[in-house]
Amino acid sequence: MKRNTTLLLLITTLIVTLSCNKEYILINNYTSNSENEILSFSLKKGSFIKDFEISENSILGLIPNHIELDGFELEITISEKATISPDPKSITRIDKPLTFVVTAENGATKTYNIDIKRELSDEKEIISFFIRKDSFTQEFEILENSITGFTPSYIELSDIELEITISDNATISPDPKSITKIDKLLTFIVTAENSTTKTYNIDIRRELSKKNDIISFKIKTTDQTLEASIDNIENKITKKLPTFLNLSNLTTEVNISEKASISPLPIDITDYSSPVNFTVKAENGVEKTYTVTLEHISNSFSNTCNQSNASKWFGGDSRTNAPDISPYDRNVGTGQSVLFQNDTELSSFSIKLESGFKHHETGAPHNETVKLNLDIRNTRGEIISSTITELDSTFLGGWVDFDLSDLQLFFEANTEYIFTWYLIDGANLGVDTGSSAYIDSGNGFCFGQGYSGQSNISLNNNLKNWNTWIKHEWYFNIKLQGKH
Numbered sequence: 001m002k003r004n005t006t007l008l009l010l011i012t013t014l015i016v017t018l019s020c021n022k023e024y025i026l027i028n029n030y031t032s033n034s035e036n037e038i039l040s041f042s043l044k045k046g047s048f049i050k051d052f053e054i055s056e057n058s059i060l061g062l063i064p065n066h067i068e069l070d071g072f073e074l075e076i077t078i079s080e081k082a083t084i085s086p087d088p089k090s091i092t093r094i095d096k097p098l099t100f101v102v103t104a105e106n107g108a109t110k111t112y113n114i115d116i117k118r119e120l121s122d123e124k125e126i127i128s129f130f131i132r133k134d135s136f137t138q139e140f141e142i143l144e145n146s147i148t149g150f151t152p153s154y155i156e157l158s159d160i161e162l163e164i165t166i167s168d169n170a171t172i173s174p175d176p177k178s179i180t181k182i183d184k185l186l187t188f189i190v191t192a193e194n195s196t197t198k199t200y201n202i203d204i205r206r207e208l209s210k211k212n213d214i215i216s217f218k219i220k221t222t223d224q225t226l227e228a229s230i231d232n233i234e235n236k237i238t239k240k241l242p243t244f245l246n247l248s249n250l251t252t253e254v255n256i257s258e259k260a261s262i263s264p265l266p267i268d269i270t271d272y273s274s275p276v277n278f279t280v281k282a283e284n285g286v287e288k289t290y291t292v293t294l295e296h297i298s299n300s301f302s303n304t305c306n307q308s309n310a311s312k313w314f315g316g317d318s319r320t321n322a323p324d325i326s327p328y329d330r331n332v333g334t335g336q337s338v339l340f341q342n343d344t345e346l347s348s349f350s351i352k353l354e355s356g357f358k359h360h361e362t363g364a365p366h367n368e369t370v371k372l373n374l375d376i377r378n379t380r381g382e383i384i385s386s387t388i389t390e391l392d393s394t395f396l397g398g399w400v401d402f403d404l405s406d407l408q409l410f411f412e413a414n415t416e417y418i419f420t421w422y423l424i425d426g427a428n429l430g431v432d433t434g435s436s437a438y439i440d441s442g443n444g445f446c447f448g449q450g451y452s453g454q455s456n457i458s459l460n461n462n463l464k465n466w467n468t469w470i471k472h473e474w475y476f477n478i479k480l481q482g483k484h
Contacts, residue, residue, distance in 0.1 A: 035079035036104035038112055042075040043094070058113045065121035065169070065193065069095040081105040120194035123167035130163040131182075131204070146201045153209035153259065153283065157182040169193040211257035212282035214290050218253040221245065223384075224410060225253070226343075228294070237292040242345040242410040243483065247273045247294060259283035297345055297483045304479040305446035311354045311434030312452065312474060315423040318430030319360055326458060327430065333422030333463045334435040335451030336476045337379075342484040344411040346404045349374060351421055352477035354434035355397040366431040367393045370423060373463075374402045376409065377418040381466030384417070385409055388424070397433070399479060419478070420451060422463045427455070437474040450474045 041052045041059050045067060052061040063069075074088040083103045091098065098114040129140045129147050133155060140149045151157060162176040171191045179186065186202035217228040217237045228239035241247070254266040261281045269276055272294040279289045313332050320327045334351070357366040370391050376384045389402045402421075411417060423429065441447065450472035455462045462468070 032104075032106035033079070033081045034104045034106045034108050036082050036102040036108055036110040037079045038076060038084075038100065038102060039079065040075075040077040041114075043116070044073040044075060045071055052116065054112075057111060058115070061116050062119040063116065065119045065123075067118060069093060069116075069118050076100075078102050079104065120192075121167065121169050122192045122194050122196055124170050124190040124192035124196060124198040125167045126164060126172075126188065126190060126200055127167065128163075128165040129202075131157075132161040132163060133159060140204065142200075145199060146203070148203045150205055150207040153207045153211070155206060157204070157206055164188075166190050167192065208282075208284035209257065209259040210282050210284050210286055212260050212280040212286055212288045213257045214254060214262075214278065214280060215257065216253075216255040217292065218255075219245070219294070220251040220253055221408075221410070223408070226410060226412065228292070230290075235288060235290045237290055239294050240297040240343050240484075241294055242408065243296050244345075244408045245296075247271075247296070250294070254278070256280050257282065297343060300481075300483050301344075302479070302481045303445050305438070305475065305477050306352070306479075307438045307446070308352070308436045308477055310437045310439045310474060312437055312472070312476075313432060314353065314435040315357060315432035316426035316428070316430040317360065317432060329427055329457050331422060331426035331455050331463060332432070333420055333453035333455075333469075334476055335418055335420035335453065335469060335472075336478055337416055337418045337448035337451070338411075338445070338478070338480070339416045339448060340411045340413055340484075341445075343413045344480075344482055344484040346409060346411065346480055346482040348401050348403055348405070348479075348481045349376075349419060350399045350401045350479035350481075352399055352436040352479075353397050354436055356395050357391075357423070357429075357431040357433050359430065360432055366429070369393055370395075370429070370431070371425075372400060372402075372421055373424050374419065374421045375464065377420065377466070379416050379418065381418065381469070383464070404482075416448075418449075418451065420453060420463070420469060422453065422455075427457050436477040438477070439474050442475070446478075447475050450476055 038054055041054055043050050043063065048067055050063060052059050070093045072092055072094060074091050076084065076088045078084050082105065085101050094116050100112045100114060101109050102112065103109045126142055129142055131138050131151065136155055138151055140147050158181045160180060160182065162179050164172065164176045166172050170193060173189050182204055188200045188202060190198050213232055214230060214237065217230060219226045219228065219239065219241065226239060226241065228237050230237050248271045250270055250272050252266050254262065256262050260283060263279050272292065275291050275293045277289055277291055279287055281287045312334060314334055315332060317325060317330050318327050357370055358364060371388050373386060373388050375386050378384060385407050387402050387404060387407060389400060391400065451469050452472040453463045453469040455468050
């Protein structure tokens with residue numbers, strides 16, 4: 001009986017003790033959170049936001065094709081007291097699969113495989129189409145699946161560059177850079193990112209030229225090329241020709257509009273003794289007829305510049321006391337430019353000398369025959385033709401004529417020529433006279449540019465060389481006779 005009472009007392013004491021420590025026992029029996037789920041998954045880029053469905057351990061999905069897979073913010077919600085690795089804030093690109101590991105409070109982990117892709121585009125358009133050639137650029141209209149049009153007639157479709165813009169992420173075949181010539185129909189295939197295709201037919205051609213002009217009409221002579229006047233309103237071609245040309249046997253050179261044709265062929269026509277008709281046909285078939293009238297010049301004329309108030313040294317120099325000049329070394333010539341207002345055929349060109357040739361120191365007349373040379377030059381100083389005249393021992397001054405009738409020279413209107421003349425062998429002869437001149441300014445035919453030339457035996461040069469001539473401020477007396 002005593003033993004049972006003792007046992008009962010021990011049990012009672014234990015129950016009381018346990019009751020007093022109830023709070024302590026609950027704390028020590030706490031269970032840690034085992035949840036390790038991704039509860040929500042969102043992508044945010046600018047104004048674009050998308051939530052993705054979460055499967056057991058993966059997140060799959062597509063975003064629109066116009067949203068590139070970079071520059072994102074990830075918004076991920078996970079289980080309470082869990083952690084996620086890597087930190088979603090460190091992820092800005094999702095252009096390849098990702099793996100996130102979610103760790104629960106109790107250390108348990110769960111792996112999520114993330115595979116989000118951009119939806120492949122189905123856009124396959126040609127957006128713009130340009131042809132470039134040197135400084136020329138032309139854009140062509142794009143229809144549903146074709147591009148047609150014309151380039152101007154003067155733009156050949158060779159050595160060109162194509163500049164084509166297509167939809168983003170699409171490709172085009174053949175490569176536009178490989179096309180440098182369009183001489184037939186072309187086909188381009190544009191392939192979208194999702195592999196669908198669209199075919200474009202290209203039909204671009206050069207516009208046929210409508211030009212049907214004679215651009216130039218030239219008459220070829222032995223020494224010259226003479227250009228006729230062209231009236232493209234009246235469709236007339238005219239030219240006054242020198243009398244020494246045979247109108248029944250002429251050689252012409254005709255230049256017409258590009259791509260045009262002409263009939264009859266100018267090479268087959270030599271007789272222009274009466275008017276000749278030529279028909280020019282444009283590339284597009286439009287025709288125009290020109291009438292060519294070539295005639296001999298017939299109006300005789302004579303122009304004289306006789307006003308004189310000065311004289312310039314002309315010829316050799318025998319002086320023994322002249323400064324910086326050795327005796328019998330230099331020869332001095334004279335020149336004058338002439339601007340012809342009309343087509344002109346000269347029969348003679350004359351100069352005026354003050355007196356006969358004499359020895360300067362003694363004043364004794366030369367009393368012998370002398371020869372003078374005339375060179376006719378273009379404005380570059382190049383000699384076109386030359387002639388010589390002879391003065392007999394009785395010449396005392398006045399006009400000296402150079403006969404040009406056998407030179408077959410034709411001086412074109414509105415063209416300047418330079419006439420230069422000098423005493424042949426003037427340095428060795430050592431005789432001189434004066435070129436008659438006018439020193440006051442004026443206008444017109446008599447006031448062309450004057451020239452003075454000097455050659456020296458010691459310098460081994462002569463007055464044929466243009467570099468021995470300089471401009472002179474005087475206007476020299478000349479006379480021209482002929483037809484225009």
